[in-house]
Amino acid sequence: MIDRTQRPETTPAAARRVFHSKVDTIRPTYGFDDVSLAPGTSTVEPADVDLGQSFCGIELAIPILASAMDAVVDPRFAGALASLGGLAVLNLEGVQTRYDAPDETLARIAAAPDDEVHGLLADAYQEPVREELIARRLADIRAAGSKVAVAATPAAARRFGPFCAEHGADLFIVQSQVSSARHLATGYDPLSLADFTRFMPIPVAVGNTTSAEAAYELMEQGAAAVFVGVGPGAACTTREVLGIGVPQVTAISDVAAAREAYLAETGRYVPVVADGGMRRGGELAKAIAAGADVLMLGSPLARADEAPGRGTNWGMAAPSPTLPRGTRIRVGTVGPLERILLGPAGVTDGSQNLIGALRQSMAALGARTIREMQAVEIVYAPSVGTEGKSWQRTR
Numbered sequence: 275m276i277d278r279t280q281r282p283e284t285t286p287a288a289a290r291r292v293f294h295s296k297v298d299t300i301r302p303t304y305g306f307d308d309v310s311l312a313p314g315t316s317t318v319e320p321a322d323v324d325l326g327q328s329f330c331g332i333e334l335a336i337p338i339l340a341s342a343m344d345a346v347v348d349p350r351f352a353g354a355l356a357s358l359g360g361l362a363v364l365n366l367e368g369v370q371t372r373y374d375a376p377d378e379t380l381a382r383i384a385a386a387p388d389d390e391v392h393g394l395l396a397d398a399y400q401e402p403v404r405e406e407l408i409a410r411r412l413a414d415i416r417a418a419g420s421k422v423a424v425a426a427t428p429a430a431a432r433r434f435g436p437f438c439a440e441h442g443a444d445l446f447i448v449q450s451q452v453s454s455a456r457h458l459a460t461g462y463d464p465l466s467l468a469d470f471t472r473f474m475p476i477p478v479a480v481g482n483t484t485s486a487e488a489a490y491e492l493m494e495q496g497a498a499a500v501f502v503g504v505g506p507g508a509a510c511t512t513r514e515v516l517g518i519g520v521p522q523v524t525a526i527s528d529v530a531a532a533r534e535a536y537l538a539e540t541g542r543y544v545p546v547v548a549d550g551g552m553r554r555g556g557e558l559a560k561a562i563a564a565g566a567d568v569l570m571l572g573s574p575l576a577r578a579d580e581a582p583g584r585g586t587n588w589g590m591a592a593p594s595p596t597l598p599r600g601t602r603i604r605v606g607t608v609g610p611l612e613r614i615l616l617g618p619a620g621v622t623d624g625s626q627n628l629i630g631a632l633r634q635s636m637a638a639l640g641a642r643t644i645r646e647m648q649a650v651e652i653v654y655a656p657s658v659g660t661e662g663k664s665w666q667r668t669r
Contacts, residue, residue: 305521306557310655316640323633324643326359329545329568330445330477330498332421335359336629337562337644338615339547341572342425342449343590344368344380345583349411353418354580354611363447363570364411365590366426366434371408372401377582383602384584391602395588408434409441416442425449428465439476447479449501449590471496482549484525489532493544501570502529503549522551523564523652530565530648554624555631562632562647563639573603574625578611 326335338360340347348370352362369376379398386394408424415422425447426434435446448467471478480492481501489500504519520528526548537543548566552558553574561569576587588602608614608626617627624631641647 303521303524304654305523306551306560307659308521308654308656309523309560309652310658311559311563311635311639312651312653313638314640314650318637318640318642320633320637322642323636325629325633327545327567327644329361330479332361332423332444334361334568336615337566337568338629339363339423339568339570340575341549341570342366342368342447343572343576343583343587344370344376345384345587346572346576346581348376348582349414349418351575351578351580351582351611352415352420354578355575356418356420358612358615360615361421361423361445362415363423363425364415366408366424366438367399367403367430368590369398370411371403372399374407380582381584383588384586386602388602395602403430403434405434405437408437412438412441412443421445423447431465431470435470435474435478439474443476445477445479445498446474447481447501449481467492467497468495471498479547481547483529484520486528486532489529489546490536493532493536493542497544499545499547499568500529500533501547501549502526502566503551503570522548523560526561526564526566533565555628556624556635558628558632559635559647560652562636562644563650563652565648567644571628573605574614574628575611577605577608578614579607579609580611581607 325337326333327337328334329337336359338355340351340355340360340362342363342365344365347362347364352364355362364370369379373379383391383394383398412422412424421444422442423445424434424438424443427450428448431446431448438446448465448470467478467480477498478496479499479501480497482503483489483492483500484502484504489502492500502525503522504525526546530546533544533546545567546565547568547570548561548564549570550572552561552569552571558569572589573587575581576583577585585605585607586602587605609620613620614626615629617630619626619630636642636647639647639650641650
C-alpha cells in the first residue's frame with residue numbers, strides 16, 4: 275500500500291518499487307499445445323475404463339455434449355448422438371425455432387459464397403423465434419430417443435425457460451459469451467440467476483466463464499453445471515474481435531478448483547464442462563485431466579453425415595449484423611457420427627474415434643474413471659508436438 279502522507283521518492287527505481295504495471299503481474303496460462311500428460315506407476319485395460327456419469331440428472335455413457343450450434347444440432351442429430359451415449363444441446367434462438375422448414379435455410383447458408391455469407395446469416399436470424407416451433411422441436415428430439423437439453427442467452431432465458439420446462443425439457447442452459455453472477459445493465463432488467471435457478475423445475479446449467487471466482491459465484495447461485503471457454507472454438511473469432519479469452523487448460527483448471535472448493539464447502543458437486551478448442555483425442559484427454567467432467571464439441575461433430583450444416587459450421591454469435599464474433603467455416607463431411615466418436619478411424623491425426631483415443635489415454639495413465647483422470651499429472655511440454663516428428667511434418 276502506498277503511504278500518501280509521505281513524500282514519494284522520485285527515482286525510477288523507487289517508482290518501480292511502489293507501482294506495478296500489468297506486465298509485472300501477467301501470469302502464464304496454458305492451452306492444449308503447451309502441456310502433456312505424464313504416465314504414472316499403473317495402467318489399466320481400456321475395456322475397464324468407465325466413461326459413464328450422471329450429468330445434471332441425465333445419464334451419459336460418454337462425456338460428450340454437442341454444441342448448441344445450428345450447423346451441429348437438430349432433432350435427427352440429437353437422436354444419433356443419444357444412441358451413442360452423448361447429449362445434444364438445441365439452440366433455442368436458432369433456425370430450428372424460427373422456420374417450419376429449417377433445412378432450406380441451412381442449405382442456403384452452407385452454399386453461400388464466403389463474401390455473402392455474413393449478410394445471409396444476419397437475414398436468416400431476423401425471423402422471430404416461435405414458441406410453437408420450440409414445442410415441436412422438443413417433441414421431435416424426445417421422439418428421436420434423446421433427453422432434451424436446450425440453450426438460450428440470458429436475455430431470452432426468462433421467456434423460454436419455464437416454457438421449455440413445461441414442454442418436456444430435461445436441462446436448460448443459460449449460455450453467453452461471458453457469464454458472471456453480476457450483470458449490470460441500464461436498458462433492461464437483467465436475469466437474476468439465483469431466482470431463475472430457484473424457480474425452474476429442471477436443472478439450469480450456466481456458461482461460459484474462465485474464472486474460478488466467477489464460477490464459484492455461479493455455483494452459489496444454483497448453477498447445475500458450469501461451462502468453460504471464451505473464444506476457443508474453431509468458428510469463433512471472439513479472441514480476435516474482442517481480445518478476450520484464457521487458454522483452455524488454465525481456464526478449465528481454474529474452474530475445476532472452484533468446483534472442488536465449492537464441494538468441500540457445501541457437499542454439492544457441480545460438473546465442469548470444457549466447451550471448445552478440442553478436435554483430437556489427445557485434447558479431449560487433456561481437458562479431462564485439467565479438471566473437466568464433460569466435453570462440449572462443435573466443429574468436430576459438424577463433420578458428421580448427420581450434422582445439419584452440410585460440412586460447414588458457424589458460431590452462435592456469427593449472425594450479428596454489426597459485430598460478428600464467429601464465422602462460417604468449412605469443416606467438410608468425413609463420415610457417420612459413430613466413426614468420429616467410436617471409430618474405426620480412417621486417419622492418423624486423432625480426429626476420428628475420439629472416445630477410443632480418450633479411453634486408451636486413460637488406460638495408459640491408470641485412470642479407470644473420469645474422476646481418476648482428473649488426478650493425473652500434467653506437465654508443461656511445449657515441444658511435445660514436435661519432438662522427433664520432423665518426418666511427419668515433411669512427408
